[in-house]
Amino acid sequence: MCSVDDDAKPRPQATQLEVARLAGVSQRTVSNVVSGRGQVSAELASRVREAIETLGYVPSHAARSLRSGRSGVLQLIVPELDVPYFAELGREMIKRASERGFSVMVQQTLGSDQREYEALNGPVGSFAEGTVLSAVGSAPAVWPSRQTRAPLVLIGETRRTGVLDHIGIDDSAASKAATQHLIAVGARRVGFIGAHTDGDLPMAQMRTAGFAAALREAGLSLDPQLVAATNAYHRKDGEEAMSRLLALERPPDAVFCATDLLALGALRSAHELGISVPDDLVVMGFDGLEEGQYSVPTLSTVAPDKAALAEMCIERLLTRVEAHRLGSHEPAPEDLTVPFSLVARESTRRIQQSA
């Protein structure tokens, strides 16, 4: 009658109370052993550990975080995870977070303001102890009643709000440096890929501005025909934009692309049209993707220090989380700048000046 019911419903996770009973101690003691906080005699501790083992006890994350107010979870919100820039960033963020004992929920907005809003203000958003947001737009969705919520750090090319932490590189300066590099290698007719079709994408604005500034300072004219707008910032968009530029009566001798992905698409387009990079045309990207080290030709780029960015984000966020938690005074919002480097590769090898 008493068969081994190996197919019984698995009993729900063991609790501290059950462990306590098995070990013949109070639940309090089990809690102490598990969290390693209070003092427990070696004797009892080992009995408890044994009971934990046999019962396969695992602490309930939900109960723990309800009780303690800490979830050990951070939230990372990005537009698209498969855009290499965000994937590389995600890697670093998760790595840093886990080093400090946090797990990371990754949310994808896919360009939707509503999804961004929900991720930020929904239950899981407040479950997270802090959020790193790579905002798409001008981030007005962020605003509502942010004060009372968990800490938030903005990254990327969001307009600075003055009331939220923001960490990123100096986009205008970086774009300017990139453009100056193009000019330095001999470009005279410099184009730009990645102005935004709809106008007010901060990232596009800042990069366009840096580009324009460099031309102005070099005394070069900015031919509006050479500024190609795109809807998005993927390889495909770069490819299309480049083919448009190369179809012009007077095509550019250099192109600065707002992202590496655009540049990679542009390289492909040039190749298909029989234009040699860098001999006929030099090309520069922005993002420092690993992919650009292996393209043919390899891609010159502006490389934000992503590791430093991730490090600073997590650092800043956790500082704020700690303050938030203790109820102590949180630091004033800051605008932190991450260094970038200009990486010159094959795609911008010096243009031979024709006599």
Next chain:
Amino acid sequence: MCSVDDDAKPRPQATQLEVARLAGVSQRTVSNVVSGRGQVSAELASRVREAIETLGYVPSHAARSLRSGRSGVLQLIVPELDVPYFAELGREMIKRASERGFSVMVQQTLGSDQREYEALNGPVGSFAEGTVLSAVGSAPAVWPSRQTRAPLVLIGETRRTGVLDHIGIDDSAASKAATQHLIAVGARRVGFIGAHTDGDLPMAQMRTAGFAAALREAGLSLDPQLVAATNAYHRKDGEEAMSRLLALERPPDAVFCATDLLALGALRSAHELGISVPDDLVVMGFDGLEEGQYSVPTLSTVAPDKAALAEMCIERLLTRVEAHRLGSHEPAPEDLTVPFSLVARESTRRIQQSA
């Protein structure tokens, strides 16, 4: 005396009880309104909603999941998020999961068995209602006391366990098809990049096996010199391996790479050594990365249907989660196969047979 203390500690999140008081109803009613479950008169409902609004109430995820046993969180464990294959997969998974009301925690093992174990068996692992694991090794770390835990779906080239769901493509068949394609375009001396240095990486074994089978069936010999082992599967590894193959006295006229990343590195290496792909050498990858559509030359590849894979994973996982939750009988573990397609691009344009 009674100054506006706009710098007071933000009161901790409002609770249902506070909302109830403000609306002059019981907390139960608030709960009903929030969850949309029980019946509430329109009158009260709107009063409650107003109170929620003014108080900025957001449900406590922790309390909710403690009480209900549901967290609404899925876990995705991958080796490295910045490997495009996993990034693309991650994108699809998160998309599918969020369509079904779940958020996704992304864990990175960075190749460490221990991290894999911890993600799986730690508190956050059991907090998640289900896990999708792309295991690195033979996944023995997975095993301990898995029975009582949350549902788990294995993806990728793990050895089938017979007791866990596994979803993936038929790796051997896919590799065989790829190799056959190389032979079909005229290859006679076919090499392989991506055998694993340490031997027993299931993915490497299966792909090597498919490769070998194709050669055997075609009556071609497999020159062991042409099988290049790598430690990892990144562009760099492919580049190094290819340069070794090309340094051989009798280099291959075709190379099948175990991943697209290896292949992309290999393309780069060939370019640097002045070997033309596909004229001197045809190259085939595996993964169907978007990057391969833009490389020079574009990369032929075996493309698993990642969208279908993600869809099936989430589908299967949620079915199991539901069963697990209801305590009903869970379906028997299955081995589900996702279709793949062979994508022929420039890197395998037909080899001109020399007389």
Next chain:
DNA sequence: TTGTATGCGTTATCAA
């Protein structure tokens, strides 16, 4: 050093 008791914010059972 260990045990007892309370409450975190919900949901859900039971009455009203």
Next chain:
DNA sequence: TTGATAACGCATACAA
């Protein structure tokens, strides 16, 4: 329809 009330599993103030 709505209101009290009891868990969910854990951490901690307090007592022993």
